[in-house]
Amino acid sequence: xxxxxxxxxxxxxAGAGTAVTIVTLSIPSxxxxxxxxxxxxxxxxxxxxxxxxxxxxxxxVALSEALANxxxxxxxxxxxxQVNVRAELAPEQIRLHVTDEGAGFDPRRVxxxxxxxxxxxxxxxxxxxxxxxxxAVEFNDQGxxxxxxxxxx
Amino acid sequence: xxxxxxxxxxxxxAGAGTAVTIVTLSIPSxxxxxxxxxxxxxxxxxxxxxxxxxxxxxxxVALSEALANxxxxxxxxxxxxQVNVRAELAPEQIRLHVTDEGAGFDPRRVxxxxxxxxxxxxxxxxxxxxxxxxxAVEFNDQGxxxxxxxxxx
Amino acid sequence: xxxxxxxxxxxxxxxxxxxxxxxxNRLELKDLIQGALTAGDRKFxxxxxxxxxxxxxxxxxxxxxxxxxxxRGGEMRLAGLNDDLRSLFELTKLDTLFSIADSxxxxxxxx
Amino acid sequence: xxxxxxxxxxxxxxxxxxxxxxxxNRLELKDLIQGALTAGDRKFxxxxxxxxxxxxxxxxxxxxxxxxxxxRGGEMRLAGLNDDLRSLFELTKLDTLFSIADSxxxxxxxx
Ligand SMILES: Nc1ncnc2c1ncn2[C@@H]1O[C@H](COP(=O)(O)OP(=O)(O)O)[C@@H](O)[C@H]1O
Ligand SMILES: Nc1ncnc2c1ncn2[C@@H]1O[C@H](COP(=O)(O)OP(=O)(O)O)[C@@H](O)[C@H]1O
Numbered sequence: 001x002x003x004x005x006x007x008x009x010x011x012x013x014a015g016a017g018t019a020v021t022i023v024t025l026s027i028p029s030x031x032x033x034x035x036x037x038x039x040x041x042x043x044x045x046x047x048x049x050x051x052x053x054x055x056x057x058x059x060x061v062a063l064s065e066a067l068a069n070x071x072x073x074x075x076x077x078x079x080x081x082q083v084n085v086r087a088e089l090a091p092e093q094i095r096l097h098v099t100d101e102g103a104g105f106d107p108r109r110v111x112x113x114x115x116x117x118x119x120x121x122x123x124x125x126x127x128x129x130x131x132x133x134x135x136a137v138e139f140n141d142q143g144x145x146x147x148x149x150x151x152x153x
Numbered sequence: 154x155x156x157x158x159x160x161x162x163x164x165x166x167a168g169a170g171t172a173v174t175i176v177t178l179s180i181p182s183x184x185x186x187x188x189x190x191x192x193x194x195x196x197x198x199x200x201x202x203x204x205x206x207x208x209x210x211x212x213x214v215a216l217s218e219a220l221a222n223x224x225x226x227x228x229x230x231x232x233x234x235q236v237n238v239r240a241e242l243a244p245e246q247i248r249l250h251v252t253d254e255g256a257g258f259d260p261r262r263v264x265x266x267x268x269x270x271x272x273x274x275x276x277x278x279x280x281x282x283x284x285x286x287x288x289a290v291e292f293n294d295q296g297x298x299x300x301x302x303x304x305x306x
Numbered sequence: 307x308x309x310x311x312x313x314x315x316x317x318x319x320x321x322x323x324x325x326x327x328x329x330x331n332r333l334e335l336k337d338l339i340q341g342a343l344t345a346g347d348r349k350f351x352x353x354x355x356x357x358x359x360x361x362x363x364x365x366x367x368x369x370x371x372x373x374x375x376x377x378r379g380g381e382m383r384l385a386g387l388n389d390d391l392r393s394l395f396e397l398t399k400l401d402t403l404f405s406i407a408d409s410x411x412x413x414x415x416x417x
Numbered sequence: 418x419x420x421x422x423x424x425x426x427x428x429x430x431x432x433x434x435x436x437x438x439x440x441x442n443r444l445e446l447k448d449l450i451q452g453a454l455t456a457g458d459r460k461f462x463x464x465x466x467x468x469x470x471x472x473x474x475x476x477x478x479x480x481x482x483x484x485x486x487x488x489r490g491g492e493m494r495l496a497g498l499n500d501d502l503r504s505l506f507e508l509t510k511l512d513t514l515f516s517i518a519d520s521x522x523x524x525x526x527x528x
Contacts, residue, residue: 023240029228029253031221031330038216041240045212045247052205057501059198063191064472068184068440075182085178087194094198100182114510122481125473125509132508184441210390217361221329267399275370278362278398285397 051153058133059094062148065126066098074100074144093135096148104143204306211286212247215301218279219251227253227297246288249301257296309335311342318349318417320410323357327364339371339382348380349417353410355386365400372404381405385413420446422453429460429528431521434468438475450482450493459491460528464521466497476511483515492516496524 006026023044027033046052067083075081081101088095113124131137136149159179176197180186199205220236228234234254241248266277284290289302310322319342327335339350352368354360360368368384375382385407387395395401407413421433430453438446450461463479465471471479479495486493496518498506506512518524 021242023238023242025238025240026235027220027238028232029224029230029234029236030232031224031230034217034220034224034328034330035326037220037238038213041216041238041249042209042212045240045242046205046209052199054501056195056199059195060191060470061472061505063194064187064439064470067180067187067190068472068474071182071184071187072440077182077184079181079183081182082179083182085176085180085190085194087176087178087198089174089176089198096194119510119514120480120484122477123474125476129473129505129508187439187441188437207390213359214361214394217328217359221361221363225329272399272403273369273373275366276363278365282362282394282397 055150055152058150059096061129061133062096062150063098065130066096066146066148069126069146070098070100070102073105074102076102092152094150094152096150097145098148099140099145102144104140104145106143107139208303208305211303212249214282214286215249215303216251218283219249219299219301222279222299223251223253223255226258227255229255245305247303247305249303250298251301252293252298255297257293257298259296260292309338311338314414314417316349316414316417317347318351318414319347320351320353320414322353322355325357326359326361327354327357327367328359328361329363332364332367336367336371340374343375343378343380348375348378350375350380350382351410351413351417352382352384353386354384354388354391355410357386357388357391360391360394362398365394365398369400369403381417383407383413383417385410420449422449425525425528427460427525427528428458429462429525430458431462431464431525433464433466436468437470437472438465438468438478439470439472440474443475443478447478447482451485454486454489454491459486459489461486461491461493462521462524462528463493463495464497465495465499465502466521468497468499468502471502471505473509476505476509480511480514492528494518494524494528496521 008024021044023041025037025041027037063085067085070083071077075083084099086097086099107127110127111118111124113119113121113128118124130148134148135151138147139145161177174197176194178190178194180190216238220238223236224230228236237252239250260280263280264271264277266272266274266281271277283301287301288304291300292298308324310324312320312322314320321335321338323335342350372382383405386409387406392401392406395404395406405413419435421435423431423433425431432446432449434446453461483493494516497520498517503512503517506515506517516524
């Protein structure tokens with residue numbers, strides 16, 4: 001069944017600096033169209049929430065990098081070893097724990113990947129991005145468990 | 154393909170009044186699992202955003218009721234007539250316009266549906282719910298176009 | 307959107323509303339319950355634990371159905387409403403009109 | 418996740434990254450571009466307009482690939498990064514290493 005809804009989204013710069021997105025939708029007078037129309041408009045209304053989209057991205061970086069480190073560096077891709085994730089979701093903040101079964105490491109010994117010698121390297125940017133994009137990072141003593149804290153606003 | 158992820162969500166009352174949701178996830182050390190694990194945890198992190206979920210519900214009520222009125226009351230389900238929706242999405246607020254091709258009506262003449270005579274009625278609760286759940290409601294002079302304003306917080 | 311009908315040993319007829327109860331499908335629910343009334347059933351439980359949304363037409367349909375059930379000497383209870391949906395009953399004062407339980411099990415226990 | 422390869426009349430080889438460029442698939446992209454280098458191609462454009470995410474391994478792969486291209490006397494440009502992805506290049510100072518255009522069209526115009 002093809003959708004009978006005519007739909008259009010446009011971003012307009014209204015006044016100085018504040019961009020307003022305009023969504024328009026034209027539907028025939030059929031109550032069978034209501035559910036789809038409502039879902040479509042709501043999706044666009046909520047997508048406009050910039051701070052949420054930025055939080056989504058910061059979560060993506062934090063989780064992707066920590067999981068990759070746990071799997072590749074910690075567990076050395078040994079499929080019999082597990083990685084455990086624990087997320088504590090509170091109204092104001094999110095705490096993400098990622099724990100592997102590896103030997104751990106000393107995070108203070110990891111150099112910044114920005115120097116002229118390092119910038120041409122193929123790795124070493126994961127922890128750096130985590131530190132830049134989350135609000136706080138902690139490790140356990142062994143170094144096989146990272147805790148990343150993100151404030152929701 | 155069945156998912157190799159072991160997943161668990163639990164809501165815990167941590168201290169006085171603040172509910173914390175705990176999400177745990179256990180994955181094998183296979184980089185092929187990262188994408189799914191990241192998406193799963195992010196979904197739960199963002200779902201915990203109560204104010205957003207409440208906004209979603211208020212949008213659902215506003216749009217569903219205004220569309221039903223436009224289709225049933227305004228256009229009298231005449232499929233040759235259109236209903237037009239226009240959503241203006243700004244960082245702080247959402248303005249929803251719903252316009253039909255009907256004769257319009259005088260919203261000041263619509264009674265509250267709460268009195269002992271009305272509470273047993275089968276209709277008349279749509280505008281009332283809109284007024285209670287959005288931050289401001291305006292009509293054009295003809296009464297065939299409603300504008301509903303919702304603040305994002 | 308669909309309605310799943312089942313019968314308890316106690317004789318209570320349970321309707322589970324999957325999806326939405328709205329202007330587009332409320333008449334189906336009315337017809338189902340009228341059919342059950344005609345067949346002699348008198349105890350009804352509407353289970354909303356799988357219901358994402360109820361619009362004002364759906365609320366209105368519940369009022370009308372409950373009246374018909376009561377006129378025939380029957381009783382109708384509601385259960386499983388999430389917080390958002392329950393707030394619609396509270397705003398419209400319909401929470402004073404219906405017997406609303408947290409879960410279907412709780413509603414059935416006292417029926 | 419996939420890579421779509423196409424060739425401009427000007428000889429520029431365009432790779433479009435659909436989905437993600439991450440630890441799980443970066444080697445595929447490396448192989449594709451090494452293959453093109455071996456075949457004699459020297460101008461490459463990576464189009465990220467359909468890319469949802471690049472992780473640190475993906476960034477690292479781009480650094481390595483760009484170095485190989487340069488060693489063979491070629492040039493690699495990037496285009497179509499969304500604001501979030503561009504911020505990763507800025508944080509890691511890789512925006513100083515790459516030629517980054519807003520769109521593939523703009524990158525191709527000057528190639
Ligand atoms: N979970 C871990 N277990 C062991 N070592 C780790 C872990 N996470 C990070 N490391 C060490 O820290 C270094 C830097 O990590 P990172 O900045 O993420 O970059 P990359 O993984 O690309 O090298 C890794 O090379 C590794 O030696
Ligand atoms: N778009 C419209 N066009 C014409 N009349 C309308 C419109 N919207 C609402 N009305 C009038 O207002 C009354 C109350 O509307 P509402 O509170 O939504 O309840 P209901 O639609 O269930 O009667 C309707 O019965 C109708 O007479």
